[in-house]
Every structure is written in structure tokens, then in C-alpha cells.
Amino acid sequence: MNKKNKRSVIVGQSGGPTAAINSSLAGVYRTAKDRGYKKIYGMLHGIQGLMEERYVDLSDHIQSGLDEELLKRTPAAYLGSCRYKLPGIHEDPDLYKRLFEILDKLEVDCFIYIGGNDSMDTIKKLSDYAIISGSEIRFVGCPKTIDNDLALTDHTPGYGSAAKYIGTSVKEVIRDGWSLETPTGQVIIMEIMGRNAGWLTGAAALAKGEDCDGPDAIYLPEIPFDVDKFVDKCRNLLKKKESIVIAVSEGIKTKDGKYVNELSDLPKYVDAFGHKQLTGTASYLCNLISAELGCKTRAIELSTLQRAASHCSSRVDILEAYEMGGAAMKAADEGGSGEMVVIQRISDDPYQAGAEVRDVHKIANDERLVPREWINKEGDYVTNEFITYVRPLIQGDVAPIMVDGIPRHLYKPGFHDMMNK
DSSP states (O other): OOGGGOOEEEEEEOSSOOSSHHHHHHHHHHHHHHTTOSEEEEETTHHHHHHTTOEEEGGGTOOSHHHHHHHHTOOSOTTOOOOOOOOOTTTOHHHHHHHHHHHHHTTEEEEEEEESHHHHHHHHHHHHHHHHHTOOOEEEEEEOOTTOOOTTSSOOTTHHHHHHHHHHHHHHHHHHHHHSOOTTOEEEEEEEOOSSOOHHHHGGGGGOBTTBOOOSEEEOTTSOOOHHHHHHHHHHHHHHOSEEEEEEETTOBOTTSOBGGGGSOOOOOBOTTSOBOOOOHHHHHHHHHHHHHOOEEEEEEOTTHHHHOGGGOBHHHHHHHHHHHHHHHHHHHTTOOSEEEEEEEEEETTEEEEEEEEEGGGTTTOOOOOOGGGBOTTSSSBOHHHHHHHGGGGOSBOOOOEETTEEOOOOOTTHHHHHTO
16 A cells, blocks of 8 residues: 555454553554554543544644653553453344444554454454455454463563563572471461463473572363372372462363353453453362361462563564564555564574464464473473473563552543543
8 A cells, every 4th residue: 555545543452451461552553554544543441442432642642752652551451441342243234334434434454453362353253244244444453361372373462571480580589488487387378360371370380490490280171180099199299398289270171061260159250251250269279278278278269460570571582572563553554454473483502483474263262272292290380391382472671660669550531431431
């Protein structure tokens, strides 16, 4: 497309926030600017906000190079996120017609959506409707998920920073548990995000090094969880050491497919995608161990901390997130649609990777799990191959811009109120 004919770009963020998602937004914004687009709109709270015609001109909010640098260092979704499942095209054609009328009114040429698996389902459906309706709008996905479970990409932006935070936090908890004498022994269970994929929980192994033994066990959702074997494992470990630390995925399931947290009687929230809220796994296991072994227990749920810790972000992750945002914008500008940009690893040492594009239809609604060969035979730890895979992704630091001793984030007066109308 001739530069003088370029009109508008619209970009949105969807799904769970991360420490790197705004770096991708900055990459989209900078590349769209450099490629001559007249307007760069940001959806407020993703596709759900767009349906309500809630959007902003990003040029009004990112006004300098300093703003762009602050945006890269700001955790969570600057534009606001959503968990909204678009219906099928034939289920609600009027909804699609309305969405495309809004995009046409804004003279949108390129639609970029930054998100995970469910977000790529949105790109798939919108690009399909564009073909059916004869629209020339291009739809491209930019990957983002700390779960690291998107197909056809080596890894996803957001994962490296979350993995770095988890490895750091597990090491600090191990050090804390070691400090105090506990005559009865203690079991510390750390609950880490991951519904079906154990990429995040496996990152607990990063705590292991010359100065730390690492966690005593790691349980991923890829392997059926045996409650009785778990109790025996803890009993045997307590015979050898006073304090043990175990990392478990929130999504571990028993052999019959039941989530461990469902073994408690607490009610569970279900989202628009039919996903049950997974919380309380560590608490349930701690109560079980305390009752069975009579020892002190502590449940630590990292929860949103693992996806919001920009003070512990990986430089590799932040730079790749920015580059992927730029690559998504470039792909759409050059005519691509119905695609997602992916990261292809070239080598581990030295670490090298590049961006490519793949058909989003081969990515949406798929899920990439930790390979069985990257989990030990017993199913309670990861192998060296897993560590070799993840370690390059946590390298380097991104220094926060500090003001009065606290990291400064990009925030515009009135912007938050506008997002929450």
C-alpha cells in the first residue's frame, strides 16, 4: 500500500495481563508511526470495548520517547483487557456487521490483537468474516501469554518475565524456610499459574544453582497427580530435611481428570470460555499434609504477582515483545491477514531467535503442552532439557524508571476513568 493512502490502525489487548504486553503495544505503535499511518487507535478493554465504541487515539497518550519507554516498563494491559468469546460468524452475523461498521467508520486498514489462545480465536473469526464480506481490513495476532501454550511458536512474550519472577521467588522462599528451626518439620507448597500447561510451574527449577538446592518437587498438569504418592513423597522428604518446598501447578488433576482444588468444597467461578477458576490447590494440599503428617505447612499462591512483576522482568522478554509488536504491524501493513507472528529459535547458546508469520487457523484453539520427555520419569520434576529451553528467556534486566523510590508507570490523568466508563 502506498504510504500516502494509509489510513488507520487499531490495536487491542486481551486475556491475562503480563509484564511484557505493553512492550508489544509500544512496538505496534512505533512501527505504525514509522510506516505512515494517520491514526493509531487503541481499543479500551479489547474487542468487548470496541463493540461499545470505546477507543482512544494513542497519539494523545503516547506523546514522547519517554512515554514509549515508560510504556515498555509498565505491567498489565495499558488499554485494558477482556475475556470475551466472539460467537461464531453464523451464530450472530449482526454482531460482525456492527463491528465492521465501526472499523469502517474509523477507516481501519489493520487490526492488531495482542493476546493468547482465545485472542487468536478472535483474529481467526474476524479474518474469516472479512473474506466472506469482502472487507480489505487485515487482521493479525501478536502472541502474549505467560502460560506459554500457543502452538507453532517457540515461546510467547510474557513467559520469560514470569518465569524469571517464579525462579526468583521460589529461591527466596527456600531461603526463608531454611532460616528457622522447625522441630516438626514444615512443608511449603507454592501454587503457580497453569491450567493445562506446566511451563510456568516448571520454571521453579530455575531456583536451583550453586547456592540453592532448588525446590524439592515440581508437579505439572501434564502428569496425573496421585494424592497418596504426594503424601508419601512429603513424608520421605521430611525424614531427610526440616523444611521442604514444593511447586505445584494450579491445574494439576487426578487420574480421573478432576482438578485437585475441586477436592475441596469451595465453589468455583466459571468464565465466559467455560474455564473454572483455579485457586486453592496449595491450600488443599497443605491442609491434607498437616492432617496426615502433623507438620507445619504454608501455602503460597503467587496469583497475579507472577504476571505483574515488571520490576523483575527479563530484558530478552521485553525486547522480544517489542519486536513482535512491530512484526505484527509489519505483517498487516504488507498485506497479511488471518495470521499470527511467531518466534522461531535459531540457537540456545548463544541465544538467537527471529520472527515469522503462521496461519492463525493452525494456532487458535490449540494448546502446546510441556513435552513428556522434559518431565522426569516419576513425574515430579523437570529435566535438563526444560532448563536449557527456558534459561535463555530470563536473561538480562530492564531497570525501572524510579521516582521517589518506586517504579514509575505510564498513566495519563483521566485515562483510567475513561477505561472504566
